[in-house]
Amino acid sequence: MSVTALDTTASLGVQSLILSRGGRVLVRDLTFSLKPGEALVLTGPNGTGKTTLLRAIAGLVRPDAGSITAAPLAYLGHGDALKSAETVMQAMSFAARLHGAGDGRAALEVMGLSALVFRTCGQLSAGQKRRLALARMTLDPHARLWLLDEPAAPLDAEGKALLAALVADFRASGGMVIAATHADLGWSDVRTLEMGVSEAGT
């Protein structure tokens, strides 16, 4: 098991960022920073670059210009990246072993999935898959920044509350969160960046 001291000084810095896709500039001269414990919610109409910005911060999209300095991060995209034939327990225990984080049962319980450990991922509902993907993401003890793309889209009211609690706990431990969403996530004390209207950050 690996033990790493929590680096609560790690942060995120985005400087003079320009991002374009398909010949269209989506993000023009964006500068912002996040400190430990802070959360930023990306909003805005379809196609305005929320996913692109998250992917750029994750290092999956190359910026046209500018710089991004990010703390160790975990990225959860639109898809849940689960293998249909694996059971819930297999999906969790593989990730748990990878991160030296026990067997993952505690994280399953937090997301209300304890009764489903022997079900295959392919048999889960959309909301159950999302809960599992979120539970699995929490197993990475090194991540100081969570990048969440539409994290609550298939979640019911209870799932949304569990996600909000997960995020609040993570922030309380110095974690940072950026989430793209069309829904009201109900998180307290968040900053908002509306894409496609003003790309000026703080």
Ligand SMILES: Nc1ncnc2c1ncn2[C@@H]1O[C@H](COP(=O)(O)OP(=O)(O)OP(=O)(O)O)[C@@H](O)[C@H]1O
């Ligand atoms: N690989 C690509 N090649 C060309 N254009 C792309 C590519 N990926 C995304 N785009 C375009 O970039 C724009 C921004 O897409 P993005 O997915 O970042 O938007 P979004 O704000 O997350 O949208 P939504 O609210 O629908 O999730 C869209 O017009 C999309 O068609």
